[in-house]
Amino acid sequence: MEKSTHDSVLSIKPLIKILLVDDREDNLISIEAVLENNGFNFVKARSGRQALKILLTEQDFSLILMDVQMPDMNGFETASMIYEREKLRHIPIIFITAFDFGEDTIHKGYQAGAVDYISKPINPILLKAKVSVFVELYKKNHQLMAQEQKLIAINNELEERVKHRTEELTRKNAELETKNRELKKINSDLDNFVYAASHDLKGPMANLEGLISILFRKVSDKIDASDIQLFELINHSVAKFNRTIKDLTEITKVQKDLEEEREQVFFKQIVSDIKSDITHMIEESDAQIEEDYQVQELVYAKKNIRSILYNLLTNAIKYRNPKQRVRIQIRTYRDGDDIVLRVADNGLGIHPDQIPKLFGMFKRLHTHVEGSGIGLYIVKRIIENNQGSIKVESLPNQGTTFTVNFGANSNVVDEKIQQHFAH
Amino acid sequence: MKKFNSILLIDDDKASNYLAKVIISDIGVTAPLHVSTNGKEALDLLQDYCDRNQADFPDLILLDINMPVMDGFEFLEKSKELSCMHTHQPLIIILTSSQYHSDIERAKSFNIHYYISKPLTEEQLREIFEVSLS
Incomplete structure (x- = not known):
């Protein structure tokens, strides 16, 4: 060797x-x-x-x-x-x-x-010995010099390569930044477009809704059951259309809401507010909600944390298993520096094939429940926009567990430290 | 129900105007109703009332925001210059499909208290009349 x-x-x-x-x-x-x-x-x-x-x-x-x-x-x-x-x-x-x-x-x-x-x-032996000492020395020297030359060459090459790479990285970085700016602008344009479009669709749709109801009033005593059914279908379509527009507006609002002020919020308070908003839903389904907050608070836009919890809770009730009492467990805990929220239910569950579609736009996996399926899309978008992640584990007929990791930057302590340093 | 002298509907959308007319008549308001399809037309009409027939000056105005030629906000701004607007102080209801926060805020700056998001319903109109006319 x-x-x-x-x-x-x-x-x-x-x-x-x-x-x-x-x-x-x-x-x-x-x-x-x-x-x-x-x-x-x-x-x-x-x-x-x-x-x-x-x-x-x-x-x-x-x-x-x-x-x-x-x-x-x-x-x-x-x-x-x-x-x-x-x-x-x-x-x-x-x-x-x-x-x-x-x-x-x-x-x-x-x-x-x-x-x-x-x-x-x-003395020939002495001469040979002395000469060989110097020859060896010379060889060693020569070897060292050759090695040094080689090292210098390698070093130069490395420096050249590093320089080249650095230049390339700087260039790529600049490219990425430009692309990023472009994308942000496109994204914002798109949001504005969707917002404007959904808004412009609202007016004519509202008119249509009103005109249909007037028409129905005018002709209701002259038409038969099949005509009435036709009216119902029209109304159903109009309602669906209105819901879609509302959802589209919601999606664009998420982006706008990102600029919302982050503040210190308490899980218990948020859940309590939601529970009182959906009292009828909880009573009707006789849902049993267990709460365990090992982490009490986090720093988040109130509107956004509410939206996340609202969607997860109402989903757990909507997609309940009719054969048993709804049981929902809400738990917060710490995973290293990260704050984690877990919402588990004993509902219908989701088939493994369907899980990848869960967070998509307009994906509704259970057809018996009214809804546009926009909720989880919005939830995911909010979480990811705040540097967090959401994952789901589910088994059909056993239940679903959503785990939200808010990441470390939602820690209240961090915020306090930052404030401390800011002063 | 209080009797109105006359009602002015300012909107370029025919279907919307038709609906408003039906609803107004359904709740038993029988006053004469005029339609202007933009702010400019409405201003001219109101000017005419000022000049020639103040007795019949509209005491209820339903106003859309997005209109060609002159929009609702410009109408509100310009109508301040009409002397009889001050004497008659008509009830103004903004009736629009705009839900832009900025539009709502702007409406408030004109001291408009009723901002209805289309579609207009009988219930909404009845409620407004009950509150503001009693």
Whole structure:
């Protein structure tokens, strides 16, 4: 595993170039002979001057092996001239010296930049070992540099990609914002249109209703039962039409109601108000309503929370199971930070196939009950517009449970904290 | 039932006017009834009464809001300039299918106390007469 990484990093094996500097040809040859099986590439110089000349054009040496004792310009002098050049400072020099050098010489050598010494006569094993240390060092260095280059390249590429993505995201975001604005406008136009249209339909329909009743009064003593039935059908259609218009107006009102002020409301109070509004319905059905408020209050538009509870409660009564007493359980509780309302009944229930249609517009699942089926659509729309969610669980003939999650932003505490920070 | 001098119905909708006439007559009001199909026509008619026949100036006006040429609100605004409107102070009922909140609020600003959403019914009209004429 590790090997393969190395291989991939070192895709180009470095060429090991060694500069041999000695005024004596035989010395050069013998050094070359000792090291030749290692696949090194040798460049030979017969003097310090020649070595400097070579180094003018070639700087990629891994190592310099240099005799100290040379006529004209000795090894130390050559070394200090080599190291004057910035480009060459990384090349290590091993000095080869014939005499037993003393402390003084070593000092001079190190000052000139030497990294090691080897004495004559050359011990081949020692030479090989010393050279191999520097060659290995060079290889490692080379490897590190290659890795660094690669990392820099990867980094640049990543930065480029991130930049590209960010630009793309910014552009997409702007597009989305534009689309969102357009959609909001279309939505509002549509609502206004529906409101205006339903409103314009109301007038003629009201006239029709009145005209029919006058016509009926005028002819009622002259017509037979089948004609009367015809009138009833007409009235029924008119009533249905009026209901539809009313519902359409309701839908558009939900949108307008969204701008309603949110306030602190108490579940118990809202349910109590609704119960008194639908007293006849509760008495007639002998409904038993159980209430358990573990969460007492929330922040919501009063009109909207009323609409939600009203629809869920009246639905539970409307779609009751005639074979048993209506039992409705209203419960509020906390799920983490979220406020949850649960309304469960023991009514007719909904067939699983029908559940997906439940929250649609104008879907009435039980035909025996009068109603347009707009209620749950409105309920869902209110809840979702307030960042909440509603789900339903139901079994035919066993009952239905609606679970409304108002989300965390309906918490009264939150609101108080916000007010606290606002001051 | 109090006797009206005359009644003015201002609405461009024929069916609506027919219904109003039937209902008014059904509850036993027999006063002469005039129809104007827009505010301008009604203003001209009222001006005429002012100028020539103040005795028969309408004391009940049923007014629609959405009409061509001159709508109900403009009529209410302009009718303020008619001197005999002040002397006679007719009972004005707005009869419209508009349920726009803004329309209702605007009607209130004209001190109109009766705002009926169509269709007009016998019961509504009877109730208004009982309250306002007793």
